[in-house]
Amino acid sequence: MSKVIGHTNGLCPRCLRTIPVTKVVEDDKVYLVKECPEHGPEKVLIWRGEADYLDMDRYAAVHSKPARIAVQEKDNCPQICGLCPDHVQHTCLVVMEVTNGCNLKCPVCFASSNQFYRFNPSLEVIRGMYQTMLDYIEHPIVVQISGGEPTIRDDLPEIVRMGKEMGIDHIELNTNGIRLAEDIGFLRRLKEAGVDELYFSFDGLHGDIYKQTCGRDILAQKLRCIENCAEVGMGITLVCVVSPNINLDRVGEVIEFAKSKVPTIKGVHFQPISYFGRFPISPKDSDRVTIPDLLRAIEDQTKGELRMDNFIPTSCSNVHCDAKSMSVVMEDGSLFPLTSRAFGPPKDTTTVANKTRREIADLWRFIDDSVIFKEEDDGTMNEWGDFVDRAKTHYLTVSAMAFQDAWTSETDRFRNCCIHTVTPDGKLIPFCLFNINSMDGRTLYRHEMWSKFSENR
Template identity: 40%
Template sequence: MKAANPGTREEDFVEKPFTQVLSQTRSLCPQCLRPITAHRVREGDDVYLVKECPEHGTSRAVIWRGGPALETWTRPKTPSTPKVPATTRDKGCPFDCGLCPEHGQHTCSALLELTSRCDLGCPICFADSDVRSPDADPDMATIAGWLDSVERASGMCNIQLSGGEPAVRDDLPEIVAMAKSRGFPLVLLNTNGLRLARDEAYLTALAEAGLDSLYLQFDGVSDGVYESIRGRALLRQKERAVERAAAHGLGIVLVATVVPGVNDRELGDLLRWAIQAGPAVRGVHFQPISYFGRYPHPPADADRITLPEIMRGLESQSDGLVRAADFIPPGCEHSQCSFHATYFRNPDGSLRLLRDNGQCCSPKPGPIVAADGARAATSFTARQWKAPECGCSSNAGEPLGDFDAFLAQARRSAFTVSAMAFQDAWTLDLERVQGCCIHCVAPDGRLVPFCAYNLTAADGRSIHRNAHARS
């Protein structure tokens, strides 16, 4: 054994985890947002995004913990440029979003922010919510222009109506009807559900206007979770929103922001609750917390939870109701952004995995063209996230044949489990941004990848959100 030199410390002889540079990408400095080189670096079982700014030094953030290994989690895609690019390449990604001709994926879902107002003040929210007057909300003509921009740039993608909390707008049913009249395949409401739980007439008007589904904020099945994340006990209101939306024929996807130490131990309980809630609940979707706003110091690795941890947590906490091996990478967005699996919900509350056969989020197994993946994901989401019909008769009122009845029952029983990891200034990977299929509509009508639109530097500065107010 080699003798220690004078002055060496005992910890110098502690075995360090194996370190391996897996690949190189581009990112931004979280302090100044300067474009810089970044590396995906494996240390033991974990992978970090490591980058160095000439001015602000090195930053590192965990992006993947444990198995499945990051290097095996891939779905090869051939990039496909936007239908009608709205900007040219000038400063490079992510500053030229519009979309620019170098973006590698079409729009699967376009998100319209209908208001900055909200009836909650969640500290973890990425949206720019405030208490401004309703007069500051975009008017109907502006929203119509946004829908025109989406159709021109992306065609008939799915539409998410968001905010703030869009249900603070009394004219939301008219907005829903306008979007439906354009022929978009799915009109989805991103909502905390509070008004829908208490205002029956409002919910009825939304359903009659043609609203298809709710993307319902639903973080857990105990009030302690909501008190920690949302500031007050909300479980009963959330349950009531599900009950009433189901009675009005709306599809529901439960969306949980997963925060370490708060609700990461309730993944299995939430999964079981969603399964038992009935066929109107079409699935449950998990979003690991990401950090926007003012963070003068990088969030600690303990403040993050990664996609493989959620996969494994779902398996262990559900007693094998789902398995980590069930989940596969997406066929639409970048592979490292998400996972999903589709199941049949059995009458006893168990799930039977529907193997990916090319119908869920990709046109076929194996390498795909990005545009084909976007079309498949758009179509699958529009079908799956709407409420199922009863399965006893056709649209014309005729009884269904045995095979048609089987298909209708299969659709009623379909249930999805998915997750998407949004990026912040410490985890931003521009390869992932260029493969994004969820695009926010900026006030001037440009389409901007979701993570680029919501990105903020450590001091709260943004690249795209509110950029029009500073110009």
């Protein structure tokens, strides 16, 4: 039995043209069904659990339109992007790539690093990208410097300092940590220049995982990088790409490890694998980890310490893009989750939609929402005060974002997106849309854009 639950548009994974999409439920699974006039039908799994999928809608926030738009063309999402007048959400996080080179060659790489061209924008081009953020986005402006691998640039501290001097509020660095493991002096210089935290790829605690995700066993360097961060006082969010055949059964140990490294580690961000970059296969349902699959694995492997219902959408982008929990790590090492679906959606979604994902700001909202805990602790205000003090330093976010690929793409999700890649010609493009490629490697944005600004064009 197949039941229709919605309609949107999406992309043909072979030619990337926009085609109508019907959302259907079969056997309690949600699918996108679409048909390209040239390349035929596709049926793609996006969520396991109809009730859970529909329940997310109650978290939808009031969106706030971007302050300015860069392209005038309407009604052609996602083919002419940048932002256009149809976009309904402002920018919360800007991804700025400063190279497409890398000191690794992972078999799975969204950036297809070291391939096709060399994108190494000059400091003046980078200044222009910062200026685009200042022109188009209201403060606070949060940037993630990314690549490729940004630490291969010796002038990275200068890039960071320039951003801070121009008025960027918060800078995170997306890194594989290889150089930072070997060169603690460079890590120190980055911190002094203004890097606020690392967004650090960390796929698990076993060398064999890295052999599959990165092409070689780099666990020792990963652990060394974390030690170096503890030494220089740099906060870290671990970023774990989750694949059904590689590490879905090992996500619990990543959370356990993160708990033991709080407060250096502030969060674990899981990314169910998306099929873009060096990935010319047509994925089957069994190659997919949907958000509920991941949350169930976390619940099982943490033995219920974090449950599915501790995860809520951040209510900023589309409710089916992400899920987030926030907990306090107690003295005995256990997690005290602050987030719960039992609290319902945030009371004032406008406020949520209008602020950034800065963890401390979120922390206070979640502590505020944890009224049940306060009531139960009636008469023990000292304990409550101790708890709040501990929460300020010993918190751990566990979150997930399911990036769209050409198969899973929905224009409704693109239109709501608040995570945007900035380009040297003044555009802001939803991060996953920027990276999406067809089965033969053609992109709508990444390759076309970067080859325009590359050294060997």
